[in-house]
Amino acid sequence: MDTIKTTCPYCGVGCGISAQADAATRQVKISGDMSHPANFGRLCAKGLALGETLELQGRLLSPLCHGQQSTWEAALNLVADTFNQTIAEYGADSVAIYGSGQLLTEDYYVANKLMKGFIGSGNMDTNSRLCMSSSVAGHKRAFGSDTVPGCYEDFELAGLVILIGSNAAWCHPVIFQRLRAAKLANSDLKIVVIDPRRTASCDIADLHLAIASSSDALLFNGLLQYLHDHDAVNSRYIQDHTEGYTQALPDIGHDYLSQAAQLCGLPPQQLETFYQWFAETDNTMSLYSQGINQSTSGTDKVNAIINCHLATGRIGRPGMGPFSLTGQPNAMGGREVGGLSHQLAAHMDFSNPEDVGRVARFWQTENIAQKQGYPAVELFDAMAEGKIKAVWIMGTNPVVSLPNADKVKQALQNCPFVVVSDCIAETDTTALAHVLLPAQGWSEKDGTVTNSERRISRQRPLLPPSGEAKPDWWIICQVARRMGFAQAFAYENPGQIFQEHAALSGFENDGQRDFDISGLAGLSPDGYAQLTPTQWPVNARHPQGTARLFANGQFFTASAKAQFVPVTPQTPANLPDGAFPLVLNTGRTRDQWHTMTRTAIAPVLNRHKPEPYVEIHPDDAARHHLQANGLATLTSHWGRMVARVRIDAGQKPGNIFVPMHWSGQYASQGRMGALVNPCVDPVSKQPESKHTPADICPYQPAWQGFVLTRQPLAKIPADYWVKIKHQDYFQYELAGNNLAETWQTLARSDFSGASGSVQWLHYEDAAAGHFRAAAIVCGQLRYVVSLAPDQGLPPRHWLGHVFAQTKITAAERKALLSGIAPPDTDDAGEVVCVCFNVGANTIKAAIRGQGLKTPQEVGRCLQAGTGCGSCLPEIRAMLPLSS
Numbered sequence: 058m059d060t061i062k063t064t065c066p067y068c069g070v071g072c073g074i075s076a077q078a079d080a081a082t083r084q085v086k087i088s089g090d091m092s093h094p095a096n097f098g099r100l101c102a103k104g105l106a107l108g109e110t111l112e113l114q115g116r117l118l119s120p121l122c123h124g125q126q127s128t129w130e131a132a133l134n135l136v137a138d139t140f141n142q143t144i145a146e147y148g149a150d151s152v153a154i155y156g157s158g159q160l161l162t163e164d165y166y167v168a169n170k171l172m173k174g175f176i177g178s179g180n181m182d183t184n185s186r187l188c189m190s191s192s193v194a195g196h197k198r199a200f201g202s203d204t205v206p207g208c209y210e211d212f213e214l215a216g217l218v219i220l221i222g223s224n225a226a227w228c229h230p231v232i233f234q235r236l237r238a239a240k241l242a243n244s245d246l247k248i249v250v251i252d253p254r255r256t257a258s259c260d261i262a263d264l265h266l267a268i269a270s271s272s273d274a275l276l277f278n279g280l281l282q283y284l285h286d287h288d289a290v291n292s293r294y295i296q297d298h299t300e301g302y303t304q305a306l307p308d309i310g311h312d313y314l315s316q317a318a319q320l321c322g323l324p325p326q327q328l329e330t331f332y333q334w335f336a337e338t339d340n341t342m343s344l345y346s347q348g349i350n351q352s353t354s355g356t357d358k359v360n361a362i363i364n365c366h367l368a369t370g371r372i373g374r375p376g377m378g379p380f381s382l383t384g385q386p387n388a389m390g391g392r393e394v395g396g397l398s399h400q401l402a403a404h405m406d407f408s409n410p411e412d413v414g415r416v417a418r419f420w421q422t423e424n425i426a427q428k429q430g431y432p433a434v435e436l437f438d439a440m441a442e443g444k445i446k447a448v449w450i451m452g453t454n455p456v457v458s459l460p461n462a463d464k465v466k467q468a469l470q471n472c473p474f475v476v477v478s479d480c481i482a483e484t485d486t487t488a489l490a491h492v493l494l495p496a497q498g499w500s501e502k503d504g505t506v507t508n509s510e511r512r513i514s515r516q517r518p519l520l521p522p523s524g525e526a527k528p529d530w531w532i533i534c535q536v537a538r539r540m541g542f543a544q545a546f547a548y549e550n551p552g553q554i555f556q557e558h559a560a561l562s563g564f565e566n567d568g569q570r571d572f573d574i575s576g577l578a579g580l581s582p583d584g585y586a587q588l589t590p591t592q593w594p595v596n597a598r599h600p601q602g603t604a605r606l607f608a609n610g611q612f613f614t615a616s617a618k619a620q621f622v623p624v625t626p627q628t629p630a631n632l633p634d635g636a637f638p639l640v641l642n643t644g645r646t647r648d649q650w651h652t653m654t655r656t657a658i659a660p661v662l663n664r665h666k667p668e669p670y671v672e673i674h675p676d677d678a679a680r681h682h683l684q685a686n687g688l689a690t691l692t693s694h695w696g697r698m699v700a701r702v703r704i705d706a707g708q709k710p711g712n713i714f715v716p717m718h719w720s721g722q723y724a725s726q727g728r729m730g731a732l733v734n735p736c737v738d739p740v741s742k743q744p745e746s747k748h749t750p751a752d753i754c755p756y757q758p759a760w761q762g763f764v765l766t767r768q769p770l771a772k773i774p775a776d777y778w779v780k781i782k783h784q785d786y787f788q789y790e791l792a793g794n795n796l797a798e799t800w801q802t803l804a805r806s807d808f809s810g811a812s813g814s815v816q817w818l819h820y821e822d823a824a825a826g827h828f829r830a831a832a833i834v835c836g837q838l839r840y841v842v843s844l845a846p847d848q849g850l851p852p853r854h855w856l857g858h859v860f861a862q863t864k865i866t867a868a869e870r871k872a873l874l875s876g877i878a879p880p881d882t883d884d885a886g887e888v889v890c891v892c893f894n895v896g897a898n899t900i901k902a903a904i905r906g907q908g909l910k911t912p913q914e915v916g917r918c919l920q921a922g923t924g925c926g927s928c929l930p931e932i933r934a935m936l937p938l939s940s
């Protein structure tokens with residue numbers, strides 16, 4: 058098998074992958090690409106498990122129109138005709154495209170060209186709006202361009218790295234591994250984590266500032282004043298290369314340090330230590346992510362950080378600068394082609410009339426949109442109001458991921474025409490589509506993506522397309538041709554689209570725009586096929602790409618000087634009150650991606666955090682009468698969800714955290730989007746996903762239990778359920794109020810057509826509310842259900858082992874009926890190290906029994922932590938404090 062170099066499709070780190078694929082079996086062997094500058098061979102658990110996500114089951118394999126299988130011809134005609142009719146009747150602004158940072162740049166380019174250039178509406182936005190639009194807006198205000206100035210290598214050259222609102226250990230694991238390695242190599246490197254939560258990223262922190270939720274701008278305004286007062290600014294740089302410094306100095310009086318500490322909820326000494334470190338360390342990197350961006354004042358927070366770098370002249374040189382860590386694999390590529398509704402293409406946007414004319418000239422269109430369209434939240438609001446009559450959603454799941462998600466669902470239900478192109482058949486959003494178009498998946502796609510450090514990498518096909526799946530760019534171009542724009546969408550391959558995209562970036566540019574890859578416009582088909590990872594700009598001046606921008610102090614503003622932005626710290630749009638006394642924060646877990654449409658297919662990734670959960674401080678748990686590992690109902694003004702309780706002293710009192718991943722496909726009541734408030738930043742229009750007033754109380758069902766089964770359940774008669782895929786079986790965690798007999802009836806009906814004799818084991822204590830049953834077919838365990846009034850249930854881990862066997866033993870039959878695992882059975886506990894399948898209980902027992910003191914000793918003993926390394930923070934947290 059040949060080795061093919063491609064790129065991971067998950068986070069914005071953009072790791073290079075070396076893959077060996079067997080098309081006949083769809084088996085793909087994954088390893089890190091040692092030569093890729095983003096990761097140098099490292100991968101996290103998600104990247105390593107990509108080979109487990111390529112099965113055909115669950116894929117959307119052919120077009121569907123109104124639920125019926127269709128030909129491509131009929132489906133494409135239906136989409137094109139309906140869009141044309143809708144535009145004819147209601148105008149161009151009655152249609153919309155909602156895209157995704159999962160699209161490749163070539164897909165994105167033609168989608169944007171179709172909507173803004175030829176349909177003539179600005180209504181193309183993307184889920185990247187939820188992720189980093191505040192960074193885009195902050196960059197534009199400060200630099201005149203959406204530029205990430207530095208590169209990953211800078212992390213290793215820094216003397217101080219600040220992680221602000223970023224749990225990189227879980228969200229950008231390979232960046233975190235690079236930071237850990239840099240710290241090991243350089244004991245002088247200091248790392249500061251600024252986050253209300255004590256996250257896994259604190260594992261390598263010299264200082265954790267557990268600031269009050271949303272107080273970041275206060276903290277950085279205080280830093281700017283501190284730098285000014287302590288003569289730590291670079292006056293020469295300020296004078297030569299910036300404007301607005303004096304106006305940006307916050308008017309906060311002499312007692313600002315203690316004031317800032319009080320308002321940020323920090324001990325003044327801690328804050329002063331951080332300010333001192335920043336003041337005295339020239340090579341300082343400020344890495345920030347969704348904790349900054351997802352706020353009603355996210356743009357201001359970005360500028361408060363950038364202000365401090367401009368004041369010290371720490372930008373554009375090795376080892377220093379502000380650095381936005383992008384969430385999605387191609388959020389950056391989406392920005393390049395104009396995926397956000399206020400953008401046009403090639404870093405041009407509607408705010409500049411010359412840009413509109415320039416793009417129209419290049420595309421040779423007379424119908425280019427003249428104004429920006431709806432950003433994501435407003436787009437679905439407009440749909441709810443009946444203004445959007447036809448929408449095309451590409452590779453994203455807004456019914457789960459958008460704030461106020463129940464309203465989004467309703468808006469789609471009421472929308473007259475919904476098209477969804479996706480590689481997965483059943484998502485919460487595909488369920489609402491009138492037309493479903495099968496898109497190729499990661500292993501089949503061909504194009505480019507751009508990572509957080511502006512590095513363009515190729516994604517290359519490993520396997521032939523599944524079923525009738527087509528590339529997104531092809532689907533879009535086919536619809537565009539049928540809408541009457543054949544000449545402008547006559548591409549035959551993604552390389553041609555990339556060439557045009559590159560040419561547009563250089564069109565009438567003359568150094569006026571940062572995004573310029575005109576040096577790649579003449580790529581031959583072979584050159585495109587062989588393209589190696591390259592950082593833009595790539596042009597005549599920088600034919601090999603550019604690692605850093607702004608080293609010369611020249612920016613893309615009218616004066617060529619960077620702009621300080623005065624920032625007045627704002628309180629969030631909605632504050633806790635008597636009804637909703639807690640602040641709900643949301644984010645990612647270590648091993649899942651977005652709405653789990655792909656990662657939940659990989660059994661190995663379901664072992665770490667198998668159920669939706671809420672993390673809460675012990676004091677708040679006691680106040681709200683919550684038990685560890687019990688269930689809780691969370692409510693906000695916008696919706697509700699149910700989650701498993703995790704009591705965690707690392708949570709700030711008054712704050713709770715829920716993961717963003719669970720959809721209606723994997724949990725009955727686990728969609729956090731239903732709770733999240735839909736308020737947005739007035740500049741960037743990014744929603745405030747980190748700060749929703751919420752309440753929490755125990756969820757008290759009559760019974761709890763689980764089912765393990767080799768086949769997915771057709772019906773689940775439980776109020777609360779979570780579906781977890783394992784290697785040999787599916788696990789359903791359950792809770793409800795209905796009668797247990799329903800389960801027995803259902804279980805038996807599931808086996809009514811089973812070949813071979815079905816032997817049922819059955820135990821019931823109606824008075825105590827216990828019910829257990831198991832089905833054995835040809836000596837093999839096929840199905841187990843266990844229900845009880847509380848959580849006194851048999852360990853699932855043990856039963857999982859029984860499922861892996863071809864024959865069940867007599868002792869195991871007895872144990873199944875008694876509900877008690879055989880005495881010599883270990884309960885490994887929740888899996889911490891997925892690479893070597895090592896559970897928390899196993900690790901704790903080894904630490905206790907063998908006196909292990911370091912993660913390295915745990916690794917030598919159990920292998921845990923010696924694979925991708927993502928679990929090292931959790932292992933260290935189990936060790937005695939002295940380690």
Ligand code: SF4
Nearest residue numbers: 065067068072101104
């Ligand atoms: S760090 Fe991000 S890009 Fe790299 S392997 Fe993990 S998920 Fe993929």
